[in-house]
Amino acid sequence: MKIEVMDTTLRDGEQTTGVSFNEGEKLAMARLLLEEIKVDRIEVASARVSEGEFAAVKGITEWARKNNCLEKIEVLGFVDGDISLNWIKDAGGKVINLLTKGSKKHVQGQLRKTPEQHMEDVAKVVSIAEDMGITVNVYLEDWSNGMLTSPEYVFYVVGELKKMNVKRIMLPDTLGVLNPDQSFAFCSDMVDRFPDTHFDFHAHNDYDMAVANVFSALKTGISGIHTTVNGLGERAGNAPLASVIGILNDHLNLQNSLDESKITTISKVVEQFSGLRIPENQPITGYNVFTQCSGVHADGDSKDNLYFNNLMPERFGRNRRYALGKTSGKANIKKNLEELGIELSPEHMKKVTQKVIELGDKKKIVTIEDLPFIIADVLKSSSVKDAIKIRNYNLSLAHDLRPLASISMEINGKRYDETAVGDGQYDAFMRALWRIYKKLDKVHPILVDYWVSIPPGGKTDALVETMITWDYKGVEIKSRGLSADQTEAAIEATVKVLNVIEEGSLTRQADWKEKLEK
Numbered sequence: 001m002k003i004e005v006m007d008t009t010l011r012d013g014e015q016t017t018g019v020s021f022n023e024g025e026k027l028a029m030a031r032l033l034l035e036e037i038k039v040d041r042i043e044v045a046s047a048r049v050s051e052g053e054f055a056a057v058k059g060i061t062e063w064a065r066k067n068n069c070l071e072k073i074e075v076l077g078f079v080d081g082d083i084s085l086n087w088i089k090d091a092g093g094k095v096i097n098l099l100t101k102g103s104k105k106h107v108q109g110q111l112r113k114t115p116e117q118h119m120e121d122v123a124k125v126v127s128i129a130e131d132m133g134i135t136v137n138v139y140l141e142d143w144s145n146g147m148l149t150s151p152e153y154v155f156y157v158v159g160e161l162k163k164m165n166v167k168r169i170m171l172p173d174t175l176g177v178l179n180p181d182q183s184f185a186f187c188s189d190m191v192d193r194f195p196d197t198h199f200d201f202h203a204h205n206d207y208d209m210a211v212a213n214v215f216s217a218l219k220t221g222i223s224g225i226h227t228t229v230n231g232l233g234e235r236a237g238n239a240p241l242a243s244v245i246g247i248l249n250d251h252l253n254l255q256n257s258l259d260e261s262k263i264t265t266i267s268k269v270v271e272q273f274s275g276l277r278i279p280e281n282q283p284i285t286g287y288n289v290f291t292q293c294s295g296v297h298a299d300g301d302s303k304d305n306l307y308f309n310n311l312m313p314e315r316f317g318r319n320r321r322y323a324l325g326k327t328s329g330k331a332n333i334k335k336n337l338e339e340l341g342i343e344l345s346p347e348h349m350k351k352v353t354q355k356v357i358e359l360g361d362k363k364k365i366v367t368i369e370d371l372p373f374i375i376a377d378v379l380k381s382s383s384v385k386d387a388i389k390i391r392n393y394n395l396s397l398a399h400d401l402r403p404l405a406s407i408s409m410e411i412n413g414k415r416y417d418e419t420a421v422g423d424g425q426y427d428a429f430m431r432a433l434w435r436i437y438k439k440l441d442k443v444h445p446i447l448v449d450y451w452v453s454i455p456p457g458g459k460t461d462a463l464v465e466t467m468i469t470w471d472y473k474g475v476e477i478k479s480r481g482l483s484a485d486q487t488e489a490a491i492e493a494t495v496k497v498l499n500v501i502e503e504g505s506l507t508r509q510a511d512w513k514e515k516l517e518k
C-alpha cells in the first residue's frame, strides 16, 4: 500500500511562534514540496486568517491550476456554514480540511454544542462544499484526548462522517499527548471499526515522540501521515518530514512518492524563510549529523565502512565529514587531507595531529577550512629549535586603564620575568618582552606589519592566523601564528621569529626565508 504524505509546513508550520511566511515564500515552498520532494498533498493556510494569507493561497492555486495539481492544495476551514468555503473558493482552492471537534470536551467546552448539533453543522458544511465542487477532508481536532476520555463520542462522530461525502478523516494528536503504544492502539481501533476509510495521522512533538508515534500509527494500516519541514508547528512542532522519510524507507519499507535526495534543499529553504535554525544534531538535516568526530570511527570507516548506518549522507544530497578536534586521530586528519588533495610525511602528519588536538582542547571543533593554516603553520616552524619559550603570561584589559602584561620567559634555559603597560594587550606584551631583551643587551626585531585573517566562513570562535612582518638588522622576515585567540596567535608568531633569530647568525634574507618557509 502506498502511504500518502501531507505536508503542513505552510499551515501548521506557520503556527510556530514567531514564524510568518509571505506570499512569495509560500509559493516557493509549495513548489519545492510538490515538484521536488513530491509530497502527495500540502496544506497551505487556514481560511479567514488575513488578506495576505488569501493572496498567498491565490498565488499557489493559480500555479497549481496551470500544473494540474489543484487537488493537492488543501486549506484548513471551520464549521462556519459557507464562510470558510467561500474564502477557499475565492482563493481558487478545491479542498477544505474541515476542523471538527474530535473530543467531547472540545465540542462542549469550546463550541458549547451537543455532539448532535455539531454533526448537523458539519453536515451542512459538507453539503455546501459538495454543491461548490469542493472536496472535504475532516480533522477530528483533539482526537487523541477524545480516544482517552470520550471514545464513544469519537466513534459516533466518525459514524456520522461516514454517511457524508467526506474523502479523508484526519486524526490529530492535537496536544501531543500520545505515546507510541497509544498511537498504535487508537489508530488500530479506528482502522478496525471503520474499514475502507482513509485515515491520516497528525502527530505533535510535545513529548519528543512525534516520529515514534508516526512509526506506530503507520503499522496499523492507516493511509496517510502529516509532516512539516524541520518539524515546525504549534508548540513543540510536528513530525519532521526528513525523519518520516527515513522511517518510511528504512524501518517500514512502505511505498511512498517522496524524493529523499531533495530533503536538504527544502530544509535549508525553510530554515531561511522561518528564521529558525536547524539544530546541528537534527537527524538527517542537522549540520553535524554526518560528521564523524572520533578518530576510532574514522579509522573504522577507512577499513571496512564499519561505522556507517543506512542513513548514508549521499541519499539526502550531503557528504560525510570528519571533524577535527581533540577526539580526532590520524585517520580523521587523513580523511580531511584527502579531501583537500594534500599528502603529508608521517613526521609532519604527527605534528599536524598534535596541533589539531592541542587546538581542539581550546576550541570545540577545528574545521577542514582551518587545516591548510594549521599545516602551513606546522611546516613553517618544523625546522626551528625552541631556545626561547614563553612560560607564563597574564594580560589584562580593563575599562579606562591601560592594558597590562606580565610575562615569564625562558631564554636558553634561564628564566626572566617582566611587566609592562601598552596601548593594547599585545603591545603591552611586546614592551615587557623588549625590556627583558634590553636588560640582556640583545637586539630585537622591529615589527613593521601585522596582518590578521580567519579562514573563509569563520565565525567569532574560528581560528585566527596572525602574520607579522619584522625588520631585523635591515632584513625583512615574516612569521605566522595560529590560535583560537588573536593575541595568542600574535604571541606564537613572535616567539617563532625570536627562535629563528636566536638560532644563528643568519643575515641573508634567503636564509631567513628558508628557515621560516620550510
Ligand SMILES: CC(=O)SCCNC(=O)CCNC(=O)[C@H](O)C(C)(C)COP(=O)(O)OP(=O)(O)OC[C@H]1O[C@@H](n2cnc3c(N)ncnc32)[C@H](O)[C@@H]1OP(=O)(O)O
Binding pocket: 012, 015, 046, 047, 048, 049, 050, 076, 078, 079, 080, 099, 100, 101, 110, 111, 141, 172, 174, 234
Ligand atoms: C488543529 C489546529 O491547529 S487548529 C488551527 C486553526 N487555525 C487558526 O486558528 C488560524 C488562526 N486563527 C485565526 O486567524 C482566527 O482564530 C480566525 C480567523 C479563524 C477566527 O477568528 P475570530 O472570529 O476572531 O475568533 P477567535 O480567534 O476568537 O476563535 C474562537 C471562535 O472560534 C470558534 N471555533 C473554535 N473552533 C471552531 C471550529 N472548528 N469551527 C468553527 N468555529 C470554531 C470558537 O467557538 C470561538 O467562537 P465564539 O467567539 O463564538 O465563542
